[in-house]
Amino acid sequence: MQMTLxxxxxxxxxxxxxxxxxxxxxxxxxxxxxxxxxxxWPLAECEAMRxxxxxxxxxxxxxxxxxxxxxxxLGVPERDGWIEAYIETLANLSKVGVKVVCYNFMPVLxxxxxxxxxxxxxxxxxxxFSRGFIQNTTPQALAARYAEQSGGIDLxxxxxERLKDIVATIGRYKSVSQEQYWDNARYFLxxxxxxxxxxxxxxxxxPDDPPWPLFGLPRLINSRxxxxxxxxxxxxxxxxxxxxxxxxxxxxxxxIPAVIRAFADRIHFAHIRNxxxxxxxxxxxxxxxxxxxxxxxxxxxxxxxxAGFDGYIRPDHGRMVWDETGRAGYGLYDRAMGAAYxxxxxxxxxx
Ligand code: DNO
Numbered sequence: 001m002q003m004t005l006x007x008x009x010x011x012x013x014x015x016x017x018x019x020x021x022x023x024x025x026x027x028x029x030x031x032x033x034x035x036x037x038x039x040x041w042p043l044a045e046c047e048a049m050r051x052x053x054x055x056x057x058x059x060x061x062x063x064x065x066x067x068x069x070x071x072x073x074l075g076v077p078e079r080d081g082w083i084e085a086y087i088e089t090l091a092n093l094s095k096v097g098v099k100v101v102c103y104n105f106m107p108v109l110x111x112x113x114x115x116x117x118x119x120x121x122x123x124x125x126x127x128x129f130s131r132g133f134i135q136n137t138t139p140q141a142l143a144a145r146y147a148e149q150s151g152g153i154d155l156x157x158x159x160x161e162r163l164k165d166i167v168a169t170i171g172r173y174k175s176v177s178q179e180q181y182w183d184n185a186r187y188f189l190x191x192x193x194x195x196x197x198x199x200x201x202x203x204x205x206x207p208d209d210p211p212w213p214l215f216g217l218p219r220l221i222n223s224r225x226x227x228x229x230x231x232x233x234x235x236x237x238x239x240x241x242x243x244x245x246x247x248x249x250x251x252x253x254x255x256i257p258a259v260i261r262a263f264a265d266r267i268h269f270a271h272i273r274n275x276x277x278x279x280x281x282x283x284x285x286x287x288x289x290x291x292x293x294x295x296x297x298x299x300x301x302x303x304x305x306x307a308g309f310d311g312y313i314r315p316d317h318g319r320m321v322w323d324e325t326g327r328a329g330y331g332l333y334d335r336a337m338g339a340a341y342x343x344x345x346x347x348x349x350x351x
Contacts, residue, residue, distance in 0.1 A: 004313065008156070010034075011034070011153070012327070017056055028059075029062040030053065031065055037069050037070070040088045041093065061097060061312065069082040072184070094201050099200070100202045101201055101202070103203065113129050127317060128283075182233075190234060206244055207227075240266040243269070244316065249275055249295050250275060256300055257299045267311060270304065270314070272301070277294045301345040305350050315339045
């Protein structure tokens with residue numbers, strides 16, 4: 001297991017030297033967030049990113065995310081050009097030593113929450129998902145709410161370039177059925193995975209967050225059966241999974257240790273966080289320890305340890321604690337506590 005922390009490059013208020021001081025963390029997971037989805041990541045920029053991280057004494061072997069252009073997800077003829085560009089980006093990343101690329105196949109929107117900074121009784125705040133709120137809002141209203149609440153910091157998956165045509169883009173999905181969406185994913189994998197194999201890059205799809213349909217858009221990676229279906233679309237170790245406990249775990253029906261055991265050889269990266277289910281189906285993102293949320297963390301880490309997992313792992317979203325301000329879910333303190341907690345569990349379970 002290699003412990004990492006997510007870092008947003010030049011857009012991150014958290015310096016690499018602080019990440020380096022978190023015990024057990026040997027690398028960062030990062031991306032070139034300023035490059036619009038679909039455009040090639042130039043080799044020189046990939047090299048500069050690697051050099052900056054390495055100079056801080058950290059490795060950068062996982063990218064999160066190389067976003068997929070909507071034309072690929074929509075399955076329109078223009079997709080072939082975007083797929084070529086995607087492969088070129090993978091080639092450049094392989095040249096700077098990247099081993100795993102985390103990406104998602106969610107239409108238009110990445111993750112969604114009703115509240116970015118929901119106050120908890122202990123005085124911290126966290127991301128919250130209210131089903132009622134989301135049912136009664138629109139994607140545009142949600143984007144405006146995030147823009148207002150996030151203090152001018154771009155959120156991953158809610159970048160301005162993605163949001164500017166949000167209504168039109170969602171409209172384009174009206175003609176894409178769930179089955180057509182599976183076909184579009186298969187098409188992408190068929191073109192990209194042979195190159196990932198050649199380049200030594202393991203692709204690791206991120207589950208849909210939350211794992212149920214939003215705004216009538218199709219969903220793929222939300223249950224054990226659908227993960228199996230996705231991995232079977234292209235049988236190769238390079239067509240793998242990012243196991244995100246918080247995304248899958250928002251549905252109490254998902255048995256996460258069982259998912260880890262079932263697909264261990266295809267899991268290349270793990271996001272491990274806890275969340276608290278509320279009786280009405282809402283949830284909030286809790287601190288990492290079992291006692292704070294609804295997921296049993298030793299059971300999850302044990303499943304990885306028993307499977308001999310030697311991939312990358314990161315604590316996921318944290319609360320904002322100790323009056324820290326910053327990017328929702330991605331402050332330093334609570335994620336550092338999460339990393340230390342997970343490192344402790346790992347030490348015990350590997351004995
Ligand atoms: C949110 C993240 C996601 C994730 C992407 C991967 O904080 O978990 O934005 O990075 O879905 O492509």
